Amino acid sequence: MKCLDSINEKVGSSFVGRFFKFEERGAKFTNEFAGATGTFLTMAYILAVNPRILADSGGPCVAPDGNIFAPEYEQCLEDIRRQYVTSTAIGSMVGCLLMGLMANLPIALAPGMGMVSQSFERERELVVDILLTHC
Numbered sequence: 001m002k003c004l005d006s007i008n009e010k011v012g013s014s015f016v017g018r019f020f021k022f023e024e025r026g027a028k029f030t031n032e033f034a035g036a037t038g039t040f041l042t043m044a045y046i047l048a049v050n051p052r053i054l055a056d057s058g059g060p061c062v063a064p065d066g067n068i069f070a071p072e073y074e075q076c077l078e079d080i081r082r083q084y085v086t087s088t089a090i091g092s093m094v095g096c097l098l099m100g101l102m103a104n105l106p107i108a109l110a111p112g113m114g115m116v117s118q119s120f121e122r123e124r125e126l127v128v129d130i131l132l133t134h135c
Contacts, residue, residue, distance in 0.1 A: 004030050020104060032106065039108045046092070046110050051084030059084075 011029035012022045022029065061076035088111050095109030 020100075035106065043092070043108055043110050047085055047088055050088050050111055051081050054084045055081040 008028045008030055011017050017023065017029070020027070020032075022032075055077050058077070059080040061073055061080060063073045064070050067073065092108075092110040099105055099107050099109055
């Protein structure tokens with residue numbers, strides 16, 4: 001434990017420790033690091049799920065002749081999925097950095113899943129209603 005105590009002391013007396021007021025708040029770097037790791041692992045699913053939900057909408061991709069199984073359409077969806085992963089990660093990074101540096105609070109922020117999934121669920125229900133009434 002001497003090694004961890006040494007790390008905590010060095011980080012606590014560094015610029016980072018002073019900026020985040022480790023000593024005043026009674027915080028330790030190792031505890032903060034463990035909390036950050038847990039938070040990242042808790043939020044990591046957003047990087048996979050959010051782009052999948054957004055890409056399932058079709059995004060800017062247009063199916064040739066309405067064929068959603070066309071290779072060009074599938075390739076477009078795969079490209080847009082990658083772009084959504086990148087934009088989700090960048091959005092989360094910016095939100096977390098702003099919260100940490102501007103507010104000096106250990107709160108993680110990421111693009112919300114609630115509104116995204118609700119809006120697409122409503123669209124699916126609408127499509128099903130339209131299909132059922134016109135069949």
